[in-house]
Every structure is written in C-alpha cells, then in structure tokens.
Amino acid sequence: VPLIPILDGDTWRPNNFAVGVKMMFDWALRFNWLDDGTDLVPCMSGGLFGITKQWWHESGEYDYGMNMWGAENIEQSIRVWLCGGEIYVARDSRVAHVFRSSFPYVINNTEIYINKVRTVETWFDEYKSYFYAADPGAKQFIPYVGSLAA
Numbered sequence: 001v002p003l004i005p006i007l008d009g010d011t012w013r014p015n016n017f018a019v020g021v022k023m024m025f026d027w028a029l030r031f032n033w034l035d036d037g038t039d040l041v042p043c044m045s046g047g048l049f050g051i052t053k054q055w056w057h058e059s060g061e062y063d064y065g066m067n068m069w070g071a072e073n074i075e076q077s078i079r080v081w082l083c084g085g086e087i088y089v090a091r092d093s094r095v096a097h098v099f100r101s102s103f104p105y106v107i108n109n110t111e112i113y114i115n116k117v118r119t120v121e122t123w124f125d126e127y128k129s130y131f132y133a134a135d136p137g138a139k140q141f142i143p144y145v146g147s148l149a150a
Contacts, residue, residue, distance in 0.1 A: 001044045001089055007096035014096040020045065022089055027134035029074055029116045041087040044080075046073035048095050049087070059083050063118070065146045070112030075119040082123060113138055118145040 004020035007013070021035035023043040031043055046069075059079055066072050080087055117138050120131045132139055 001041055001049045001087065002093035002095045003089065003091060004045060004048060005094055005096045007098045009098040009100065014094070019094075020097075023073070025074055027130045029071060029119070029131065029135075031074065039088045039091070041077075041089050043077040044073055044087050048097075050090070055085065059085065063122075065118060065148075066115045067111035068108060070107070071115040071119060075115070075123070078119065078123045110141070113141045114144050117141040118148070121145055122148050 001022075005014040005016050006018040006020075008015065020033045022033065022041045023031050023045055024034050025031040025043050062072065063075055066075065077087060116131075116135075120128055120138075121142065124131060
C-alpha cells in the first residue's frame with residue numbers, strides 16, 4: 001500500500017507532513033492510522049493497494065456479498081493475512097487523498113454494520129465474541145449478512 005498524504009481540496013497540494021502510513025482496527029472494527037516504523041501493514045486502506053492478478057483471483061477478489069461501501073478494506077486485509085499473504089507499505093509510493101469534511105452522498109451506516117458483521121462471521125471464528133462484546137448492537141445484523149458459503 002502507498003503512503004497517503006492529505007491533499008488540500010482547494011489548492012490540490014499534498015500535505016507531506018500529514019501522511020497516512022498504516023491502518024489498524026480495534027475489536028469493534030473501528031480503524032485508525034498508525035506508524036510504528038515497520039513495513040508490515042495490519043489493515044490496508046480501501047482501494048489503494050497493489051496486488052498481482054493471480055493473487056487477486058486466488059484470494060477471492062471482492063466479496064460480492066458486501067454492501068455498497070464500508071469495511072471492505074478490513075475484510076480484504078483479514079483475508080490476505082489468513083490466506084497466507086502479507087501486506088506491506090511501499091514508502092516510496094504516494095497517492096494523495098482529499099479527506100472531505102462531509103461526504104457528498106449519504107452513508108448508510110446499516111450497510112457498513114452488515115459488512116462488518118459479514119467480515120466477522122466469515123473470518124473471526126473463535127474471536128467473534130470479542131467483536132460482539134465491543135459492539136453488542138452489531139448482533140442484530142447477523143440475519144442480514146447473506147450467504148457465507150464459498
């Protein structure tokens with residue numbers, strides 16, 4: 001994954017002092033940025049990663065059971081790690097990003113919840129209880145995750 005400097009939406013100049021390096025997430029699947037000085041990445045940012053076509057197909061591509069937008073990067077990261085892959089930061093690569101103060105479209109938090117629950121139900125096995133303890137309200141979305149059959 002590249003470094004992700006914040007791009008000023010008015011001037012289109014990158015702020016190279018405000019750079020997203022790596023992402024991590026907690027048990028509620030809330031993510032945040034970090035830089036611990038290593039190149040292994042726990043969680044990639046959504047849509048900004050390089051991957052071989054062969055690994056993309058072998059690892060299952062996008063989960064087409066996911067809804068719209070939200071948490072797909074967490075699902076992809078967990079899948080990569082659990083299926084034998086690795087994620088590294090490419091410190092010589094930069095893709096600037098405008099982080100808007102508000103989205104120009106409506107974010108459906110229910111769909112994001114369903115995506116998180118789908119990720120947990122697919123990949124967390126004996127660790128599911130940690131997610132549901134951190135976010136008890138998420139249990140109500142279990143019936144809506146769709147088929148998990150491979």
